[in-house]
Each structure stands twice: as structure tokens, then as C-alpha cells.
Amino acid sequence: MGAVGAQPDRAARLDxxxxxxxxxxxxxxxxxxxxxxxxTEHVVPRVKGGPSWLANEVAACRRCNAERGxxxxxxxxxxxxxxxxPADEPRLVRTLTALAAAIATAGGQRxxxxxxxxxxxxxxxxxxxxxxxxxx
Ligand SMILES: [Zn+2]
Numbered sequence: 001m002g003a004v005g006a007q008p009d010r011a012a013r014l015d016x017x018x019x020x021x022x023x024x025x026x027x028x029x030x031x032x033x034x035x036x037x038x039x040t041e042h043v044v045p046r047v048k049g050g051p052s053w054l055a056n057e058v059a060a061c062r063r064c065n066a067e068r069g070x071x072x073x074x075x076x077x078x079x080x081x082x083x084x085x086p087a088d089e090p091r092l093v094r095t096l097t098a099l100a101a102a103i104a105t106a107g108g109q110r111x112x113x114x115x116x117x118x119x120x121x122x123x124x125x126x127x128x129x130x131x132x133x134x135x136x
Contacts, residue, residue, distance in 0.1 A: 007053060014040050017059050021091055027064040027076065029086035039065045043073050043095050044119075049111025055102040056112075058095055072115075074122045093123050 007013065017040070023032045032038045041060035044050030047070065060068070068076040073092055080087035100116055103109045 010040060010052075013054050013057055014038060014059065016054055017057050020054075021059060024059075024088070025061040025064055026058045026088045026091050027060055027068070027080045027085060029088065030061055032059070032061070036061050041065050041068070043092070043099065044112045044116055045070060048115045049109060050115075051103075051109060051112065053099075053102060055095070055099045058091065072119060074119050074126075089123070089126070093120075093127075096120050096123065 008016065018032070018038060023038070024030065025032070025036070025038075026041065030036045038059045039062050041058050041064075042050045042052070042056050043058055044056055046052065050056050064076075064080075071079070073096070077087050077089060077092055081089075096116060096119055100120065103113060103116070
């Protein structure tokens with residue numbers, strides 16, 4: 001029992017993510033279709049200790065998922081915005097906030113915690129300083 005108990009399999013989790021967030025790529029905003037395939041994106045990468053939980057997953061198109069590589073979600077968000085893509089910053093904030101809550105409930109995830117906290121701080125600064133956009 002609990003938010004992070006037994007997790008559905010990966011395909012079922014992707015369906016749940018699409019139900020939760022809608023059928024668009026979090027990064028480029030394209031709607032999923034026969035030509036734009038949804039993939040599971042781990043907000044905190046697994047190599048950084050991110051868990052394979054629904055709370056750590058969003059849907060991204062194959063192109064964005066592959067191009068992001070090992071960049072942090074905020075680095076990649078900013079790159080997408082620089083490219084003029086309608087990256088879904090509120091969705092990212094919501095997901096990271098919910099993941100932090102899930103980790104607080106479940107415990108553990110010692111490697112993911114500082115990474116996640118750093119990302120949330122950066123998003124907070126973005127929200128606070130959105131008027132004064134700096135480049136370089
Ligand atoms: Zn995309």
C-alpha cells in the first residue's frame with residue numbers, strides 16, 4: 001500500500017502518465033500520434049539515482065528523450081525554451097514537487113534527493129526571476 005508500493009509495468013505506467021499529463025511531449029509540446037511516439041522519460045535520471053516510479057516519469061517524444069541525454073531536466077527545459085519550443089515548465093514543476101513528496105513519504109532515495117532539491121531550487125529561481133531573463 002502507498003504511493004510508491006508495487007508499481008505497474010512500464011507500458012502501464014506510460015498509459016497512466018498520459019492520462020495524468022495529457023498526450024503531449026513535455027519538452028516540445030507536440031501531440032503524440034503515429035509519427036510522434038511517446039516514450040517514458042525519467043525526470044531524475046536513473047544514473048542519478050532516480051527511481052522507476054510513476055512519480056519520476058513524464059512522457060516525451062523519442063526525439064526529445066534521445067536529445068536530452070544526461071542533461072538535467074532544468075538544463076534541458078532551458079535549451080528547449082531557447083529553441084522556441086513550448087516546453088511545459090508547470091508540468092515539470094508539478095512532477096518534481098510530487099516526486100519530492102513521494103520520496104519524503106517512502107524514504108530512501110539518498111542519491112536522488114540532493115539532485116531533486118537542486119532542480120527545484122533552480123525552478124524556483126526561474127519563477128522568481130522570469131522578468132529578468134539573462135543569457136550567457
Ligand atoms: Zn518532444
